[in-house]
Amino acid sequence: MSAQPIQVLLSAPGQQALNAIYSQFIADRRLLVSGLATTPEMLETALRQTPPEVAVVDAELLLEWGERGLIDFLSSRLGQAVAIVLLPRQLERLVGPISQLDRVREVMIKPVAVAQVIERCYQVGVSERVAREAMAPATAYAVSALAQTTGAARAAALSGTRIFAVGGGKGGSGKTTVAVNLAYRLNQVGIRTLLMGFDVPDAIGVQLGLPMAPNSLNWFRRPSREGFTASLQHKDGLDICLSPNDKVEAARIAARAFNQEGSIAGLVEAARDHHPPYAAIVMDLPPTETEWSIQPLLKANTVILVCEPDLTSAVNLVSTIRLLTGVIDDKHKVPRDAIFAVMNRVTPNDVMTPDRMQNSVKDQLDGWAPPFIAVIPADPGVRACQVDFVVPVTRRQEFTAGIDQIVDFFYRDSLGQSVSRAAGKERGILGLKIRLT
Ligand SMILES: Nc1ncnc2c1ncn2[C@@H]1O[C@H](COP(=O)(O)OP(=O)(O)O)[C@@H](O)[C@H]1O
Ligand SMILES: [Mg+2]
Structure with a gap:
């Protein structure tokens, strides 16, 4: 509906997982995929170089940083973006603390329906824009x-x-x-x-x-x-x-x-x-x-x-x-x-x-x-x-x-x-x- 599509950064642990969601995201004209990441480094670079409005952060990608590192990243390194966090089931206990973080708008437990992530990206993106203006x-x-x-x-x-x-x-x-x-x-x-x-x-x-x-x-x-x-x-x-x-x-x-x-x-x-x-x-x-x-x-x-x-x-x-x-x-x-x-x-x-x-x-x-x-x-x-x-x-x-x-x-x-x-x-x-x- 928005004339300017919501800019979204997608991340996933590996190319195959990314492909599975990417094709559905690009089919939705309300969204524009502004960056892709399959490693923590790519995620950080994309956030800096093509700052998205909404970042879909797959926590599995950041497992090597540990729970502390994940929370740290979500608290201070998202820039202007807000995040939708996809958590593997074994980290379910982090839903509470992660949901409270300033720039986190939604935490979803994997496996997730891509259509649902897309809807949330759109809603979150629109709400952020509207709140800014x-x-x-x-x-x-x-x-x-x-x-x-x-x-x-x-x-x-x-x-x-x-x-x-x-x-x-x-x-x-x-x-x-x-x-x-x-x-x-x-x-x-x-x-x-x-x-x-x-x-x-x-x-x-x-x-x-x-x-x-x-x-x-x-x-x-x-x-x-x-x-x-x-x-x-x-x-x-x-x-x-x-x-x-x-x-x-x-x-x-x-x-x-x-x-x-x-x-x-x-x-x-x-x-x-x-x-x-x-x-x-x-x-x-x-x-x-x-x-x-x-x-x-x-x-x-x-x-x-x-x-x-x-x-x-x-x-x-x-x-x-x-x-x-x-x-x-x-x-x-x-x-x-x-x-x-x-x-x-x-x-x-x-x-x-x-x-x-x-x-x-x-x-x-x-x-x-x-x-x-x-x-x-x-x-x-x-x-x-x-x-x-x-x-x-x-x-x-x-x-x-x-x-x-x-x-x-x-x-x-x-x-x-x-x-x-x-x-x-x-x-x-x-x-x-x-x-x-
Ligand atoms: N546009 C409308 N067309 C027809 N009936 C309406 C319309 N707007 C309100 N009503 C009716 O008027 C009554 C009072 O509405 P309500 O919203 O409770 O008013 P208020 O909160 O100002 O007291 C309700 O029965 C409602 O169904
Ligand atoms: Mg009334």
Whole structure:
């Protein structure tokens, strides 16, 4: 899908083993094999001379260096590349320590299916690219918000994850639907994503048909790397961290201050520090203003406000933006550049277009309104999907086209082309001609 294929360095213990994977790699046009290695020396030379984006490191090749040498190599000699490590079964006990290394993104035990290695190379390569380019439009917000709490150097180092907060002042506008489907779609196109819920009781699991636990309580009770991992659930490869289902616990957690151990903001930080890193985190926020929305908002670098094409939503949009940008209370300081709007549940009869909504907002906000980056049609099939725990973005073409507008807005450049076009579906939405800003 990417216009620029992901550059991959392949290694294997011997020519025959290499040939077996090489032919399959070159057949995949999303990848470009930039180097080949059948000895440790060749591996080091290739990393230096034609630096790849992803290195497939077959540990068998490095056995002569011993376990220490292998870990040493993976920790310090990969350059800018990230690694997918193939381990022989006799070294299975190293999966844990190797997985923790900064530049290692995946450890697979041999024998491996080449097709699976190829998929992981692509996903890892895309996620790395996206993370590198993530911060362009909203950098200031990310870095300044982080710098306030964690120090400027750390903020700069961590700014590769785009953290979306999906909000909007009103219940039922489709925040959870947009958050769930955006996260699912991002992950599907190769951008490693975490979906997080902050609405208590949890709203995400209900749409995805997940059990109520595990959820973020596992981290709140034990704020550590293990606690975070234990809070995750998975659906089709997407990582999900549900909110607690318990209002009493939630109120107790909300009482922890922003910088206190085990706070809601701390959970977002743990998610961002998770390894292998997420290229995107999508947070589903509650409609009301509580610590469960304020703290995640302060950790976000991109805010998506979901509204419907009606007058109430226009009024709501203005008050939400005033709140977010600190006009009402300076505990919020989201810069305008980081705020985007999505119009959801649009029917052909609607007259409140994004243009019109923007004008009405501008009148009340000294001439500024957020750009509308997507228009999502009202589709009765969406609810039907959710009742059956099917993710609408996997079934409903026009709805997917709406979600893809969001993906395209943020990632078209990194991915090299539009995701909707890549899917081979040139789709108009309900035949509406909508100009997006
Ligand atoms: N584009 C859409 N088309 C049809 N129904 C939708 C759409 N978006 C959301 N809905 C429905 O609207 C209801 C509220 O959606 P939800 O995502 O829970 O909103 P919120 O999180 O803002 O409260 C759900 O029943 C959902 O199925
Ligand atoms: Mg919701």
